[in-house]
Amino acid sequence: MINFSEFFKALRVGIVGYLFLILVLTLFFLSIKFFVKMFSKYDSRSDSNEAK
Amino acid sequence: MALNLFLGVLNLSIGNLVMIFIGIFLIYLAVSKEYEPALLIPIGFSTILVNIPLSSAVDQVIDGVLHKGVLNIFFDIGIITEIFPLLIFIAVGSMIDFGPLLENPVMFLFGAAAQFGIFATMVVATLLGFDIKQAASIGIIGAADGPTSIYVAGRFAKELLGPISVAAYSYMSLVPIIQPPVIKLLTTKEERKIKMEPKGVKINKKIRIIFPILVTLVASLLAPSSAALIGFLMFGNLLRECGVLNSISKTAQNELAHIVTIFLGLSIGSTMTADKFLRPQTLFILLLGLVAFIFDTAGGVLFAKFLNLFLKRKINPMLGAAGISAFPMSARVIHQLGRKEDPTNYLLMYAVGANVAGQIGSVLAGGILIALVSGI
Numbered sequence A: 001m002i003n004f005s006e007f008f009k010a011l012r013v014g015i016v017g018y019l020f021l022i023l024v025l026t027l028f029f030l031s032i033k034f035f036v037k038m039f040s041k042y043d044s045r046s047d048s049n050e051a052k
Numbered sequence B: 001m002a003l004n005l006f007l008g009v010l011n012l013s014i015g016n017l018v019m020i021f022i023g024i025f026l027i028y029l030a031v032s033k034e035y036e037p038a039l040l041i042p043i044g045f046s047t048i049l050v051n052i053p054l055s056s057a058v059d060q061v062i063d064g065v066l067h068k069g070v071l072n073i074f075f076d077i078g079i080i081t082e083i084f085p086l087l088i089f090i091a092v093g094s095m096i097d098f099g100p101l102l103e104n105p106v107m108f109l110f111g112a113a114a115q116f117g118i119f120a121t122m123v124v125a126t127l128l129g130f131d132i133k134q135a136a137s138i139g140i141i142g143a144a145d146g147p148t149s150i151y152v153a154g155r156f157a158k159e160l161l162g163p164i165s166v167a168a169y170s171y172m173s174l175v176p177i178i179q180p181p182v183i184k185l186l187t188t189k190e191e192r193k194i195k196m197e198p199k200g201v202k203i204n205k206k207i208r209i210i211f212p213i214l215v216t217l218v219a220s221l222l223a224p225s226s227a228a229l230i231g232f233l234m235f236g237n238l239l240r241e242c243g244v245l246n247s248i249s250k251t252a253q254n255e256l257a258h259i260v261t262i263f264l265g266l267s268i269g270s271t272m273t274a275d276k277f278l279r280p281q282t283l284f285i286l287l288l289g290l291v292a293f294i295f296d297t298a299g300g301v302l303f304a305k306f307l308n309l310f311l312k313r314k315i316n317p318m319l320g321a322a323g324i325s326a327f328p329m330s331a332r333v334i335h336q337l338g339r340k341e342d343p344t345n346y347l348l349m350y351a352v353g354a355n356v357a358g359q360i361g362s363v364l365a366g367g368i369l370i371a372l373v374s375g376i
Helices: A004-051 B002-010 B014-032 B037-050 B070-080 B083-095 B099-103 B107-113 B116-127 B132-143 B146-156 B158-173 B175-186 B205-222 B224-241 B246-269 B280-308 B329-341 B348-374
Strands: B060-062 B065-067
Touching: A004 B099, A004 B107, A004 B116, A004 B132, A004 B205, A004 B348, B014 B037, B037 B070, B037 B158, B037 B246, B070 B083, B070 B146, B070 B158, B070 B246, B083 B146, B083 B224, B083 B246, B099 B107, B099 B205, B099 B348, B107 B280, B107 B348, B116 B132, B116 B280, B116 B348, B132 B146, B132 B158, B132 B280, B132 B348, B146 B158, B146 B246, B146 B348, B158 B175, B158 B246, B158 B280, B175 B280, B175 B329, B205 B224, B205 B348, B224 B246, B224 B348, B329 B348
Parallel strands: none
Antiparallel strands: B060 B065
16 A cells, blocks of 8 residues: 655655755856866966966 | 485575576676676675575574674675775776766766656655655665665665665666667657767866865765765775876776675675565566666756757757766767767767766765655
8 A cells, every 4th residue: 555654755855855966966067167167277377378 | 413414405495496596597697698797796696605595604593502604794894884885986986087077067967867767766666665765775776876776775775785786786787778768769860969069178187186075075065974975986086086096096996896896796695585585575676776767867868858948059968868877888878879860979978977977966866865864
């Protein structure tokens, strides 16, 4: 027999867990994008200094 | 007295025979089909050992005294304490090159989206009579990541560890069979033909070193229950990327991985006794494992299609399916599917990026499940 109390607990955990996971990895996406941009700018600047 | 010598044969039950056959079958799959041989051979052999009546490899009570069996000792030392899966994570981290993900950080989103199967399967499992802890352990098969499955199941449902591990490792090998029909069902030919141009971003050493530290910090602060899992994975990666510990990194990739895999497999096999494995529950778990992989693939593809609604430059939605952490199998499958539709389309680097993001996503999902389910 279906235990609806366990089902609704799982549903709640599933929705909260999945959304939280997407949120955390979105945060990774944004921070890594920022770091990559920042360091590649820094590198290109030091490269052009070396060229001078 | 001579009868004592035949106690093994005299005590052999049908259940023992069936399990010994299953052990041999796992070894057959590993040898002839090459389904995760590093794991299935130790699991299969250990299954044979634990199903021999009065086997000295498992705990026995003789004359009222408990004699610990070596396989139970392995289990207690490595699985109950969670040491074996964590050591495997050091090895996995040292094997992964996160470069393709750093070049295309948007792939992080697919690493999250393709974990849908974990959560959806957990909900379905409760409809089949499993309690929430067992359901979470079954759902985590969808992590497509053996050590995470073992870690979570070891925490919540030790009694189901055998079938969950067998399902996790078997379906990981079956990714080339499971994913393509689901992807084809959910995408059009035009979508599968979408070209992804190489970005050519150069990732320097600083970013590669900052990455494992940053991921550990952010993930552990937001979900402290994932700190051990993500921390060991990223520690392995730091060994690889720091550039001053090459021999230790190589040791983690080879010797450590091989030695722990042997003990992990033997420990898992020790749970494959007839009374624990030969139940209707086992069939449900194997079925739900397949459901989890299908949901994962669908979740990734549909999320990519959803993103495309807002993007000017469309993403090939097949890349969403590479967000599961079956590495590098899934990336290869997506690349080949892309080449089938358009031989000039080169999806491999994007797919590998999504695939390694899936590794991080699955580990985090394990930590999140532990936090949420423990709190109930």
